[in-house]
Amino acid sequence: MELENKKIKIQAKNLNVYYGAKQALFNINLEINQKEVTALIGPSGCGKSTFIRCINRMNDVIDICKVDGSIEIDGSEINDKKVDVVMLREKIGMVFQKPNPFPKSIYDNIAYGPIIHGLAEEKNQMDNIVETSLKKAALWDEVKDRLDEPGTSLSGGQQQRLCIARALSVSPEVILMDEPCSALDPIATAKIEELIDELKKSYTIVIVTHSMAQAVRVSQKTGFFHMGKIIEVDSTDKIFKNPSNKMTQDYITGRFG
Amino acid sequence: MAGTGHTVKSYEEEMQSLNDNLVKMGSLTETQIAEAMAAVIKVDKDSVDKIVKNDGSINELRSIIDEQITTVLVKRAPMAVDLRITLSTLKISHDLERIGDLAKSIAKKVKPLPIDLPDELIGSLRRLGDLVQKQLKEVLDAYLNKSKDKSIEIWKKDEQVDDLTNLAMNEVANYLQSDKKNLEIATHLLFVTKNIERAGDHITNIAESLYYLIEGEYLEGARPKGKPIDS
Ligand SMILES: Nc1ncnc2c1ncn2[C@@H]1O[C@H](COP(=O)(O)OP(=O)(O)OP(=O)(O)O)[C@@H](O)[C@H]1O
Ligand SMILES: [Mg+2]
Numbered sequence: 001m002e003l004e005n006k007k008i009k010i011q012a013k014n015l016n017v018y019y020g021a022k023q024a025l026f027n028i029n030l031e032i033n034q035k036e037v038t039a040l041i042g043p044s045g046c047g048k049s050t051f052i053r054c055i056n057r058m059n060d061v062i063d064i065c066k067v068d069g070s071i072e073i074d075g076s077e078i079n080d081k082k083v084d085v086v087m088l089r090e091k092i093g094m095v096f097q098k099p100n101p102f103p104k105s106i107y108d109n110i111a112y113g114p115i116i117h118g119l120a121e122e123k124n125q126m127d128n129i130v131e132t133s134l135k136k137a138a139l140w141d142e143v144k145d146r147l148d149e150p151g152t153s154l155s156g157g158q159q160q161r162l163c164i165a166r167a168l169s170v171s172p173e174v175i176l177m178d179e180p181c182s183a184l185d186p187i188a189t190a191k192i193e194e195l196i197d198e199l200k201k202s203y204t205i206v207i208v209t210h211s212m213a214q215a216v217r218v219s220q221k222t223g224f225f226h227m228g229k230i231i232e233v234d235s236t237d238k239i240f241k242n243p244s245n246k247m248t249q250d251y252i253t254g255r256f257g
Numbered sequence: 258m259a260g261t262g263h264t265v266k267s268y269e270e271e272m273q274s275l276n277d278n279l280v281k282m283g284s285l286t287e288t289q290i291a292e293a294m295a296a297v298i299k300v301d302k303d304s305v306d307k308i309v310k311n312d313g314s315i316n317e318l319r320s321i322i323d324e325q326i327t328t329v330l331v332k333r334a335p336m337a338v339d340l341r342i343t344l345s346t347l348k349i350s351h352d353l354e355r356i357g358d359l360a361k362s363i364a365k366k367v368k369p370l371p372i373d374l375p376d377e378l379i380g381s382l383r384r385l386g387d388l389v390q391k392q393l394k395e396v397l398d399a400y401l402n403k404s405k406d407k408s409i410e411i412w413k414k415d416e417q418v419d420d421l422t423n424l425a426m427n428e429v430a431n432y433l434q435s436d437k438k439n440l441e442i443a444t445h446l447l448f449v450t451k452n453i454e455r456a457g458d459h460i461t462n463i464a465e466s467l468y469y470l471i472e473g474e475y476l477e478g479a480r481p482k483g484k485p486i487d488s
Binding site: 212213216239240241242243248249250252253254255256 | 261262263264265268333334335336337338339340341472473474
């Protein structure tokens with residue numbers, strides 16, 4: 001299948017994650033292909049967010065969280081002590097369930113990342129980054145005349161695209177999205193999905209979603225998590241037409257619990 | 258085959274009702290084919306009108322099933338096995354409807370038939386009709402039991418239907434050769450033979466849909482003889 005000849009961008013090997021004494025992920029092995037969308041699905045509390053937070057080491061900020069095992073990006077270990085976490089997060093952008101613009105202007109929301117990463121030296125360079133990022137996030141036309149207004153003055157769907165633009169502003173390679181559309185209406189959702197289609201040409205995308213239909217629409221590969229374990233990973237087509245595992249089938253057909 | 262039922266009970270009920278309607282449609286179709294064949298074999302002209310009239314109930318069920326499937330697709334966006342059941346039911350119901358149409362066409366050809374057709378000719382039609390009826394019964398049973406092995410077996414057996422079709426065609430040709438005045442009747446009988454064979458092809462389609470429903474994959478290779486279905 002087409003999955004075979006894709007380059008692996010992210011590889012999790014024997015990944016175990018604990019919150020204090022409670023284990024949240026059990027021996028996760030998962031390959032994520034470059035310039036492709038991988039969807040992660042599974043019931044609430046199964047560890048999807050925990051998993052994607054491992055990819056940019058966001059779990060580091062949770063005191064009781066301990067991560068064991070390996071995650072390689074382009075073949076190099078990110079759990080290594082030597083890895084500069086700031087650099088890592090520049091490479092791996094993240095978009096959350098609730099749009100969370102900074103309490104700053106639309107412009108500054110985008111400029112913030114490039115400033116801390118030292119990506120622009122002059123004002124016109126920064127203007128350029130802001131414009132391209134907003135264009136890539138399909139928001140430019142809607143905000144170009146109000147860049148000074150607060151990010152929080154935008155609608156929910158626009159805020160989410162602002163957050164995507166913010167993630168894109170530091171030229172990441174990977175974009176992690178944790179239920180990016182769960183607070184959005186169908187039109188805003190369609191815009192984000194259209195954007196995902198566009199972005200996958202240049203970026204590797206991992207999306208957590210509770211919408212089976214969304215997983216089918218946007219992703220090429222799907223992983224089903226259940227109680228901290230990966231139950232099945234396959235092409236999205238296979239998972240939703242003819243999954244191999246009965247638990248996967250029960251979950252996606254609404255036969256759980 | 259899906260084991261536990263849907264968490265949403267009304268979804269479960271919708272799928273059940275779809276299944277029930279398909280089974281009902283199958284059993285009506287079985288009766289229609291059986292009666293149409295009996296009418297031919299016995300040259301029973303009195304039963305023709307009833308057979309023609311009963312085809313209406315099959316068509317009606319087809320429309321109901323179409324409607325139900327549209328609703329399931331819109332309401333449930335079925336996935337995996339549910340998607341396969343929905344799609345297969347749609348296809349199978351259309352094949353059953355076509356078989357019903359063919360039974361009706363067969364019955365309509367009975368009226369002009371003479372009562373003294375040669376035994377060999379009647380015999381060859383009976384054997385062909387019996388086999389097709391058996392195939393239909395088995396494919397409907399296989400659907401109820403979700404039997405993959407049976408679906409393959411039925412699919413392969415279509416070759417025998419083709420063989421018996423050829424034999425029946427030969428008998429019709431003999432009948433025509435024996436007296437050129439038989440031309441009109443022989444033409445009717447050729448249609449009858451062809452229609453039975455086509456019913457057989459639809460049964461093969463049903464076996465294929467059933468296999469897909471169960472396995473999530475298409476049956477390997479073309480139909481036994483690679484012949485196109487009726488146009
Ligand atoms: N900060 C935390 N401290 C302690 N336990 C946590 C923490 N975050 C998550 N957990 C636990 O880890 C498990 C996995 O949680 P996680 O948030 O990864 O699930 P999820 O699949 O993203 O669920 P949802 O679909 O509801 O977002 C859960 O049992 C959860 O209670
Ligand atoms: Mg989560």
